[in-house]
Amino acid sequence: LEMSKGHTKDELVFLARVAEQSERPLEMVEFVNEFSKMEGGLSLEERNTLSVAYKNVVAPRREAWRKVIAKEQEESKKSNTKNVERLKTYKGIIEGEIKNFCGDLLKLLDDSLLPNAQDEESKVFYLKMKGDYFRYLGELEAGESKAEIGEKAQAAYTEATDIASAKLPPTHPIRLGLALNYSVFYYEIIEDHVKAVEMAKKAFEDSIAGLDNVTDDSYKDTTLIMKMLRDNLTLWTSDQAEEAN
Secondary structure (H helix, E strand, O other), X not given: OHHHOOOOHHHHHHHHHHHHHOOOHHHHHHHHHHHHOOOOOOOHHHHHHHHHHHHHHHHHHHHHXXXXXXXXXXXXXXXXXXXHHHHHHHHHHHHHHHHHHHXXXXXXXXXXXXXXXXXXXXXXXXXXXXXXXXXXXXXXXXXXXXXXXXXXXXXHHHHHXXXXXXXXXXOOHHHHHHHHHHHHHHHHHHOOHHHHHHHHHHHHHHHHHOHHHOOHHHHHHHHHHHHHHHHHHHHHHHHHHXXXX
């Protein structure tokens, strides 16, 4: 995109926000890619802009992929082979788009963002993101390929968790968000439901113990992620009870 060339970082951040407000997600990604490659690392606000940009292009495609799979299964039950083939082709197009966006972000993380990370908080943020986007790739795969991608996601999540546990308080939104997503990875990709519940439960309980020390500016984010952890725990423990019965 020619418009993304020749601007300062502040100008690109401004244009990325305008693209978001104008519901132009592809252009937002272009602006974000340009400022993320610049010297000096990213501020918290710039990191959040990066996160929103990729979420806005990947999340709708993941949702579309799930809907196409559901429709494919529905048509398969009806033995409608022609529609199943059409849906497989359509699913492949969506998968290609997801893989392209995930691949672009993972390259950006390895080539620019992680090497230029200014502090532990930003490094945890990027490693969590790396784990997340490998997880999204893993959702598309099966068998050995899923296992290989899962190992890459786990390596990123593990490194992020090691740093977060040592350097960030249990109530820090980035540490909590990491625990939330890492536990989802265990539940959905590794399919180790016991480990997922243990991880989410520990993060939730540790954050409750430190809730009195949370600052006003992070209280809303902290309690929102805590609620998401609690919701997952409720769902997962009820699933485990059903499996046991």
